[in-house]
Amino acid sequence: MPRGKRTFTPEERLSLLQEAEQEGYIETCRKYNLSPALLSKWKQRYLAKGAQGLKPAYKRVDPEVRALEEENERLKRIITRQALEIEVKSELLKKTPIQPKKK
Template identity: 40%
Template sequence: MPGRLRRKFTDDEKRAIIDGAAQKGVNAILREHGLSYSVYSRWKEKFQPEVMKEQHAQFRLQQQVRVLTAENERLKKIIANQALEIQIKTEKLVEQASRFHP
């Protein structure tokens, strides 16, 4: 837009806006300051790279936990079925042995 002045934010102001987005919500803080999401994203990447990396790592960890939990449940079912089969076979053997050795 012609005639519109470009605002400059200090690094502290940018950090405050990023922190405010975490508290008030991104859309609300962007409207309040008249910023686009792309500007916010750039600032966030610049000022909080370790936070974003940590969030990504936590997300991946949660995914791995879900996969391992599902695998654990599947294995528990297999073990339960095997234990049941062993119990049934043991009972049949005891029953057969009692027929031959009264």
């Protein structure tokens, strides 16, 4: 039965690393159903950056901010398209000679 993605706090990660040092990596991985590669990655981060390295590497983006950024991009595309249309129309007007009215 698959579970959802588990998340560990930096304190939990540190305690798992300490337990792995004491009891062994294989036993700890089996006990908590972890990948040995994940545990070694946490260890490398801990050795490189200390406790800061155990914090999640990604930033959570507020959904409202994300929605505003998407709307901003959409509006920029609209403005770009309109500016291109205006430029093309002005170039066409420059190239076409003005015809005198026929009476």
